[in-house]
Amino acid sequence: MLAMWSRRLFVGAAAALAAGPVHAAKTGSDKPAVLGGKPVRTESFPSWPLVEKNDEKLLLETLRSRLWNRRNGRNTESFEKAWATKIGAGHAVATNGGTTALYAGLAALDIGPKDEVIVPPYTFIATVNAVLQHHALPVFVDTDFQTHQIDPSKIEAAITKNTRVILPVHIAGSAADMDAILAIGKKHGIPVLEDACQAHLGEWRGRKLGTLGAAGCFSFQASKNLNCGEGGCLVTNDRDLAVRASAFQNNGNPLHGDGKNRGYGSNLRMTEFQASVLHAQMERLDEQAARRSANAAYLDGLLADVAGVTPARRYEGCTRSAYHLYMLRYEPEAFGGMSKARFMEAVKAEGIPLSGGYHPLNHDDFLEKAFQTRAFRAVYSSGEMAKWRERNVTPVNDRLCGEAFWFGQTTLLGERSDMEQIAEAFHKIHRFAGEIGRG
C-alpha cells in the first residue's frame, strides 16, 4: 500500500492488532507481498554514499595537486584536527581503516602474546581480528539481551591477571554502559579502548563516544555514517598514546612526536584522497545524524505496540545514538511460530530491506583457525586453550543472535512516511501470520 496511513487510523489498527490473536485473513487488498499481494513499498530507500559537488571539488583538488600521501599533502592532518575538534578529543590519528585503528590502538597499549582483551561477541569480526593480530586472546563477555551491548555485570568475572584491555563496542552506534565499564577499568587499572567504529557523533551523557576511555576507534568504511570507502581514526586525550599510535601506523615514525625515536610499526596511513572525501562528507554529517535520530524516535513510537518486534533498548546514559543500525528482536511466538527467516523474507517482500544481525562470533570457526596458526601454537599451550574454550560461554548472546535483526542507517535517512511503511509491513505480516506460515 503506497498511500500513507494517517496517524489516527494507524494507531487504531495497531491497537486492534495488539489486542487480537494472530489470525489468517483469507482475502483482502492488503495481502502480504510474500503471498502475492502488493508490497507496502516499491521505491528504494536513500542510496549511499551521497555524492555532491563538494565531494567532487575536494577530490579533484587533491588529484590535481599531485600531493596524494600525507607526507606531501595537508588533507589528512587537517581532517585529524577537524574530527578531534568535532568530537571533543585531544588528538586524532587517521588510519586506512577501523580495523587498523584498533590494531594501532592495541599496539599503543602494548598488547601482545599472553594478554587477554575483553570483547563482546555481538560485533563485527574486525574487533576480534585486531586482538588476534597481536596474538592476544579475545575473552568474550556475554551480551545484555535488552540493549545488545556487552553486559557490564559480567565483565569483572572475566578479568584475570592477564587482562590488559577492556574493548567495548558501541554496537549500532548506541552506547555500551560506559559508567559501569569505566568504573571497572579504573578499579582494576585496566585501560578501556572503545570500538566506536559504528558510533560517529553518538554520545554518553553528552560526551561523544570514542572520547571516554583511554582511546576510541572509528571506521570510515563505505557503509559507515561518515565514510570515504575505507578509512579509520583513533582518538585519545592522552598525548603519549597518540604519539605511539601515530608511530605504529607510520612504520614506527611518530607523526605527532619529535621524529627521533623510530620504533616498530606498519604502514596503516590514510591517503589524501580519503581525507579529502571525509572533509566533504563531514559537511553533511550533523544534518544526517539529526534526521536519523528523528526518524528512529518516530519509529520507536510506531513500533511500541507491535507485539513480537522489539527495538533494542538504549541505556539511560546514551544521550544520543549514531543509529548506524536500528536494532530489533523478533519473537516467533507472537507471529504464530513463524521462523525468523520466513519473517525476514516476508518483510523484504514488502520492499523493506533488513538484515539478520550478527551470528555468534565467539563460536565461529575463524577463531579456531587463528589458534591453529604457528604463532598461536607457539604462544599458548593446549591447556591454556582448553581453559579459554571453557570460558567461552555466552548463552544470552547465542539466543540474541537467533532473534536479532536490523535496518541499516540509510533506512533512517528518508521521510517519516518511510517509518510508517516499516510499521505497516510488520502489522500486515502479523495479521496474515497464519497464512504466511512458519517457514
Ligand SMILES: Cc1ncc(COP(=O)(O)O)c(C=O)c1O
Ligand atoms: C564494530 C566494528 N568494529 C570494527 C570495524 C572495522 O572497520 P573497517 O571496516 O573500517 O576496518 C567495523 C566496520 O565494519 C565495525 O563495524
